Amino acid sequence: ALVDDFCRRAAALDADAAIGVVPWDRVRTAFPESRRTVWRFRGEAWCGSNLFALLSERGRAAPRFWQSVEADRKRPWRIARRIGLRPLLGYLLRQSDLDASLEALSKVMGCRLAKITVEEPRAAVDVDSVADRDLAEGLLRDERRASPPG
Template sequence: MSAAAPPPGTVTALVLAGQRGPDDPVARHSGQRWKALAPVAGRPMVERVLDALLAARSIDKIAVAAPTPDLLSEIEGLRPALESGRIVMLPTGAGPAGSVAAGWKQLGYPCPTLVTTADHALLTPALIDAFCARSLAQESDIDAALVPASAIRAAFPESRRTFLRFREESYSGANLFALKRPAAADAIAFWQSVEQDRKRPWRIARRVGPGTLLAYLLRRLTLEHAMGRLSRVAGAQARTVILPEAWAAVDVDKPEDLALAERILASRNAEA
């Protein structure tokens, strides 16, 4: 589906720059205290994400939910945006969902808000604008970007990914979400409850319903039906935006991901 780009500067962005615990594998591998500062091809990954957002036509204000307010203070290239207020710093919450809930509230619940992560080191202005355009063209409260497994396996056959497996296709998340209406807050609250129960999967299964869970396990559940069920359970209309770019699913969670991201960036530079 094609869609016209949204008007310039109409979307607020929220970047999650926290990390799970003090022993993050990417931070440890890179010798950094904070994962977001781990260099990818010579530049902190969070700087790559923020540069893409600053250059995207659709993005206005940018907030960074960070474990320390001075996370970006040593990145010279971001100083003008910080001093002008184009980039603002916010504290992290309890987990990713908590950070989204707290950050969106502190920003005043702007709609639409794009949510992404500091480890999305391959992000480009073109992908940001394309996702925003396609998301805003459809009726929903909250959208999530997915990439087909077939595209990822064709481009990166050696990469190990976790897929959501549906009847027609499997998908990987792309760490891009759009909060488009106030009801998205209900979906975020549901996300928080799922995070809290991640070690008690029976509670998650009870929420989605045994029939839906069985259909998923048997690969009989379609993505459309899954999103319909999720919308009813979460209390917000949730839809997806399918992205064809395999690299959109590459985030830097492990040293192997870092190596893959650097190979992709080297290939881009060679083609430029």
Template sequence: MSFNALVLAGSRGGVDPLAAYAGVSDKALIVIDGETMLARVIGALRAAGAARIAVSANAPAVRAEALRLDAEPIDAAAGPSRSTLLGLEALGAPLLVTTADHALLRPEWIADFRADTPADANVAALLARRALIVRDAPPTRRTYLRFADGGWSGCNLFLLQTPAAAAALRLWMAVEQDRKRPWRIVRRLGPATLLRYVTGRLTLDAALARLGAQVGVRAAAVAARHGLAAVDVDTPADLDLVRTLVARG
């Protein structure tokens, strides 16, 4: 089945320390091995078969880069969840969502993710096990969600497989501010589920099932096959690591 893709490339306002470190106006325009990060991401999406690619951004330079790359710039909202909802409304489902700082993104990761997503899932997120990340990218530091089946880190890849995924995006809006504080996210699951989390008996699948049930959707966690899929560019150290990995080939 064909799919459309959305690249989140909005800015938080003010001076971006990472963009300043790299000497560019916007994070998405950081150059790695002769290409902007946005170009690398769009190239991977196109190679994976995306029929239509949109870039959610308000910065004029980023929108201009999107046009140069034959992608469609659309307005970004106040946060990634709302921007994704606007993208879903504009592009429809199935919609693959990623970020402009996913500079290592590869077409095969996208193909694997789509193949591994359950057919009955309304929305799916790609996550990598901690052991896999440590194996493939030992120097990197990630934020981990700790469950009974181990530590997991997000891979900035989401598949909105049906229009019903909009309900999950509205829930995402509610928890977006807590994305770096897993405890607060889990607290939304209710006392019984929270107790299972505290006692180390809550699995990632069970947590997502509970979250999905709150808004009437089937949410799925898809295990990444490659640890590098969890590496994005959030800090100068991340950028240095990605540049080193790309240089090695």
């Protein structure tokens, strides 16, 4: 249901690519002991969800751009050169919200980016560590207990 809802909402957007984001306060409330990557913007904080929609040919080029940014994560000067100093400073100084940052990235990438707010905090759980695996397994166990077989 979560993925279907994301896909329906993405298809209705006027965008080339969409990312699913979960409000950090929902994730923190649901999983207070869990360590998550948090993107902090002006007046808001978000977690990623590993939900992406590539909605056009331009959108399908977005992952290549983002891979190049990820490859330079230990060399911030290269990221600044690729993204531009103004958008990067806007994020670092929390002068921009997520929508403004996506708009700036859209210009750099040559495609329209949009966010889809996902309210389900479990969407922010990925498995990058043993603790994450334990959390995910616990969530799956709880879900099986709550849903009778058949």
